[in-house]
Amino acid sequence: MAGSTSRVFVSHLAGVPVFDPNGDQVGRVRDLVAMLRVGHRPPRLLGMVVEVLTRRRIFLPMTRVTGIESGQVITTGVLDVRRFEQRPTERLVLGELLDRRVQLVGSGADGGDTGEEVTVLDVSVRRLPARRDWEIDRVFVRRGKGGALRRKGETMTVGWSAVTGFSLEEDAQGAESLVATFERLRPADLANVMHHLSPKRRAEVAAALDDERLADVLEELPDDDQVEILGKLHQERAADVLEAMDPDDAADLLSELPEEDQERLLTLMRPDDAADVRRLLSYEERTAGGLMTTEPIVLRPDATVADALARVRQEDLPPALAAQVFVCRPPDETPTGRYLGTAHFQRLLREPPYTLVASVVDSDLPPLAPDTPLPAVAGFLAAYNLVTAPVVDEGGSLLGAVTVDDVLDHLLPEDWRETEFEDSVFHEDAAAVRGSGAAGSPGRAER
Structure with a gap:
């Protein structure tokens, strides 16, 4: 391993940033790819699964890793930007090897009793001396029920050859x-x-x-x-x-x-x-009623700016819903009493804490009807520079609020979570990912 590090446990690599030689971040480590070998030979570490800036996952061969130090991975700067696809002979170290139940073999301080079942908590990887190959060499395990002198839950680190069972399918692997x-x-x-x-x-x-x-x-x-x-x-x-x-x-x-x-x-x-x-x-799915959340911030007109800011500060509140409060007659739960208007967060910050929210509401902003179609909802948010819009029924009661993230979710292609970005957008960023002066690609052949 590059630098002074001789061994690193893979849990310490999850999520660490990956940099090119110029110091520019190209992504983060999401997993490691290994290939099991016959007998008790330690698995060969083939590479890392790196999530690049566009959230696409690519394969980074270990031969392109020049250093792992201080919570970061340094690469040669040459990356294959094709989407990672796992092969049948490959194992994802974090995703598939951790939490497995395996058996100790042999005896002694490094092995334990033959056949004793343990759970894998972590594994370590190391670079072989004077070579470019990497391998998994140690396994951190937790014992289950043991002998009279052993407590349940005792942990220990053993060599790869001291365990068996990684190649077997497991029906109920923990996580x-x-x-x-x-x-x-x-x-x-x-x-x-x-x-x-x-x-x-x-x-x-x-x-x-x-x-x-x-x-x-x-x-x-x-x-x-x-x-x-x-x-x-x-x-x-x-x-x-x-x-x-x-x-x-x-x-x-x-x-x-x-x-x-x-x-x-x-x-x-x-x-x-x-x-x-x-x-x-x-409600129909692609309408304001179908898109809205029924849990916006609702206050009565006699509430103060201090009351409104206290509600906005709630830790679990999504940012879009924290951008404004809706002022309504009781009841406070949706569907509310008569909707009076919206008090925007920036306006609240400019007013003394004792000011009544009723005096700072924007009553000129027209609310949405629950049957407003999706394109009209998107246009409404864009026209008024809003991140959230009120949805009000014919009787004037607030039913809920539509947030911009839900609108985007329905405007984007159905598979946007899987493709992340259109290929044209991705390829525009590919040069930055590869780094300047990069030529060629290591491809999958390096495995």
């Missing part, structure tokens, strides 16, 4: 170590990781996430992945996850299911949450 490795990822980035896992591994990771985290990730996944994951959850947990999702996203997901499955899950949800989702399902 705790993989989830911990990516715990700092934003939901959209974790969704991208999960999308590239096998369906079996994707279900295992989903099972290991808590309800709130899984809900956030589901909102960022393609429709097919959402339906697949939800279908593999126990129905009670599926209902819990739907409750944790934004109502509009939960409604979008349920709309992909057969009506009998929709009704079954809605019945298992809390009545208040189910009522919001049922209301959203009653």
Whole structure:
């Protein structure tokens, strides 16, 4: 390994930035690719899966890695920008090797009792001396039930030859170590990781996430992945996850299911949450009613600017919904009493805290009707430079709010989460990814 580092555990590589020789960042490490070998020979490390700036995943051969130090990877600057596709003989180290149950072989301090089952928490890689090859050499494991002198949960590091079972298919592989490795990822980035896992591994990771985290990730996944994951959850947990999702996203997901499955899950949800989702399902999908969220910030006219700013500061509030508060007569929950207007965040910042929000509302901005079609909604946001628009019914009650991110989600091609960018956009950035002066491509032959 380049520099003074002789060994590094792969969990420390997850998400680290990748730089070219000029110091420009070209992406981040999302996984490592290894090839298992016969007998007890350590697997050869073929390369890294790097997510470049356009969120496309490419293959970076280890022969193009010149250094791993101080939480970063340095490359030669020559990258193959074709999308990474895993081959049948390859294994994703983070995605497939961690959390496996394997057996210790041999005896002694480095091996343990023959046949003892352990769980893989991490593996380390090293560069072979005087060679360009890399290999997995050590395995960090957690023991299960042991002898009288061993405690359950004891951890140890052993050589690769001291374990067996990596080449076997596992029906119920855990995912705790993989989830911990990516715990700092934003939901959209974790969704991208999960999308590239096998369906079996994707279900295992989903099972290991808590309800709130899984809900956030589901909102960022393609429709097919959402339906697949939800279908593999126990129905009670599926209902819990739907409750944790934004109502509009939960409604979008349920709309992909057969009506009998929709009704079954809605019945298992809390009545208040189910009522919001049922209301959203009653609108056409590509209208303001079908796009809106039923949980905007709603305040009464006698609330103060201080009250409004306190609501805006809520940590879990999406930025688009925090850009304004909607002032309405009681009741405060949607559908509200009469809608009076919108108080924008910038205006709130310019007013004394004791000012009533009723005195700073923008009442000239026309609200959207729930049946407003998607193109008109997009035009409304663009015309008035808004990130969120109120949706009001014929009686003047606020039903919800449409945010610009939901509009973009429906305006982009259906497979935009999978393709990230059109090829024309990607190729415009490819030169920057490859680095100046790069010629040729290492291609897949280097594996």
